[in-house]
Amino acid sequence: MSETRRSALTLLLGAAAAVGTGAIGYGVMRIFGERGKSVQGAFDLSDLAPGELQRFSVSDRPFAVFHAPGDGLLAYYLTCTRAGCALQMSDDNTSWACPCDEARFALDGEPISGPVPRKLDRVPVRFDGMVLMAPSALGPVEAVT
Numbered sequence: 001m002s003e004t005r006r007s008a009l010t011l012l013l014g015a016a017a018a019v020g021t022g023a024i025g026y027g028v029m030r031i032f033g034e035r036g037k038s039v040q041g042a043f044d045l046s047d048l049a050p051g052e053l054q055r056f057s058v059s060d061r062p063f064a065v066f067h068a069p070g071d072g073l074l075a076y077y078l079t080c081t082r083a084g085c086a087l088q089m090s091d092d093n094t095s096w097a098c099p100c101d102e103a104r105f106a107l108d109g110e111p112i113s114g115p116v117p118r119k120l121d122r123v124p125v126r127f128d129g130m131v132l133m134a135p136s137a138l139g140p141v142e143a144v145t
């Protein structure tokens with residue numbers, strides 16, 4: 001094999017290796033998060049229709065992901081923003097009720113009534129399309145059935 005052909009082959013193999021390494025690196029980045037932020041849990045929520053929600057817990061703290069029609073997925077803690085009481089689903093399944101002072105929150109986390117200072121606190125997760133990506137710093141996340 002001539003020197004020129006050997007050099008061309010070496011260049012071609014090097015380029016192929018670089019492309020392969022880049023593809024593997026991209027895949028790892030997709031699994032472990034962007035810019036090196038590690039992800040400890042990923043949950044596919046593609047079956048969650050607009051208007052539906054899925055309950056989760058993180059370190060025994062409950063939260064919900066709500067598929068807000070037109071707004072996509074929202075994740076918020078299921079504790080009242082006034083004094084931290086645990087919220088319960090209303091009897092008609094249309095809002096969250098606080099048993100302490102009878103506040104109510106809409107399924108998108110906005111306050112409806114009661115002495116609450118703000119909407120429900122968001123959970124620091126991110127969504128990749130319909131996949132919930134939970135950062136390692138958040139702690140172990142579990143879906144609640």
Ligand code: FES
Nearest residue numbers: 080083098101103
């Ligand atoms: S703790 Fe929820 S309204 Fe008071």
